[in-house]
Amino acid sequence: MWDYSDTVMDHFRNPRNVGKIENPDGSGTVGSLACGDALTLMFKLDENKCITDVKFQTFGCASAIASSSALTEMLAGKTIEEAEKITNKDIAAFLGGLPDQKMHCSVMGREALEMAIHNYKTGETIMKQLDDHIVCTCFGISENEIRRIITENSITNIEEVTNYCKAGGGCGMCQSDIQKIIDQIESDKATTTPPPQSSPNKKLTNLQKIKLIEEVVEREIRPRLQKDGGDIELIDVVGNQVIIAFRGMCAGCQSSGFTKQDFIEAKLREFVNPEISVTEEEK
């Protein structure tokens, strides 16, 4: 069993402020059934713009429920400005700490709060950051989110990033990208110079792009597949869609739909263009 604090177990066993609010002033939802946890947070303000009523509903493990319940207690009576200052570390501290692998529960609380405040301010129900690119496709975690987690919690390794926001904990293909972000933040700290562009996307001509894809296939992808007795053939490139065919052992291999395609896509995104998608040639 997990080493949960008494406060965590108390909030899990007797969650405070469970439910919904009719016509809330702010409402936010994060997570999904697929992720394994989700939280909906709602609040209502009084005439002094203080949070008078706050309610939550959570799908998740004991610490997810406890983190949500704790957050509602922390929010009661606070102004929006005060609420905005609550971090995931505050939630974890309120609970007397969380196991490392469960820190993402506190992050989920902070995210739902942020979403609810955003909803209060703008009336929108989702926060779209168009310039933000998704690093971990398994859990849909963006680069900005990972940067924030690393900076706020002084994180120095991938494992901690995974504990705090799940990024890198699925297929693991993005772990090298996460490491790059950690390294960059570390070196920024050392030099205190403004951060360089994360992935410079210089505009390539179509021919240049195809050539680059070929190079990456030769250098990064083919050797790995050949080790497993397989091979790959580049069929076509349409915009950012790369059409491939598997040869040798890879052809007809049941796992080719998952790992190999993800691997190829990850490599091409890393070295050519983050927008690239890989599909298998139709037979």
Add this chain to the structure above:
Amino acid sequence: MKTIYLDNNATTCIAPEVREAMEPFFNERYGNPSSMHFFGGRIGKDIQKARAEIAAFINAAPSEIIFTSCGTESDNMAITGCAAVMGNNAKIITSRVEHPAVLGPCRNLKNKGNQLIELSVDSLGQLDMDGYRAALKGEGNKLVSIMWANNETGVIFPMDELAALAKEAGAIIHTDAVQVAGKIPIDVQKTPVDMLSISGHKIHAPKGIGFLYVRRGTRLRTFMLGGHQENGRRGGTENVPYIVGLAKAVELATENMKAESRQLAYLRNKLEKGLLSSCPDARVNGDTINRLPNTSNISFEFIEGEAILYHVSDLGICASTGSACAAGSLEPSHVIRAMGVPFTAVHGSIRFSLSRYTTEEEIDYVLKKFPPVIQKLRKLSPFSKDSMPPAGM
């Protein structure tokens, strides 16, 4: 608080008879069977007797039994030992729903030059037999390692057919029989597997003892080098008390298997039917026909398994879950996912596994106490049907 232990696929209690049989071997009869004196020598006789009894349990010859420390060791020995003999140039055929003790060595061997095929299962957890037949085609060394029954769902694979097909194709076949032992009869003459793994602590013997059956003539590279024990196939002084305990455990299992299986199935079905009728939006995972009599895996939709386990644990009820959170990983059970269970149900899967010591009174207690926990957590969940759709979803 009473303990209602329904997690017997994880481990079982030591049967009182087993404990009693082991007792003299801790203080009085502690000799080393390899010693050249009466005190050790007579222990050799005890081991010989235990080995014969254990061999009889699966209708094998005593010389075909290698004692190991656990099921994981047996699996590792069978798979890596056999692949080594094949020069690590084998096609290894396994399934996506194996125990990590099989998937671990198989995936490791893939990195050493072997080819690995992981067969899929259908929505009932049954093996892709066409895929299996196709995988067996072709020349070269072939090693099959497929479990007899699944630890999470209890689904039984058609081992007679799997073994026969493997033999026809000239493949070596190993099976992890850890979960079937004591629940369905094992006869290696009728089911022509080459190797078979058993673990003691799943059948009321202690943790720390298991064995690997290796059919005579099956070549295996030794990986525990040292003494001459187990005919030089697994060095290390014999774990005498535990070997004696294991022999007692298989004796008990053989004696009562038929009656016990009937009783287990009766109680399991009562539990399952009761929970399904009192908890809406619940579903059984896996084939309910070809299934171990003691196992039930139920998904409670819209709620998460760890939260269920912690609540029922407060009531003295012990079960397990395929949820990601409880495993300390982010990925839910590979078995449940391989079956294509919908996302709404993956994280809320609970496994109940009964033993010969489970009583009807205990099942009645669970039937009374479990549903209110489900209701309580559903009230908390933003996904329950009585909840309005959350904003932004």
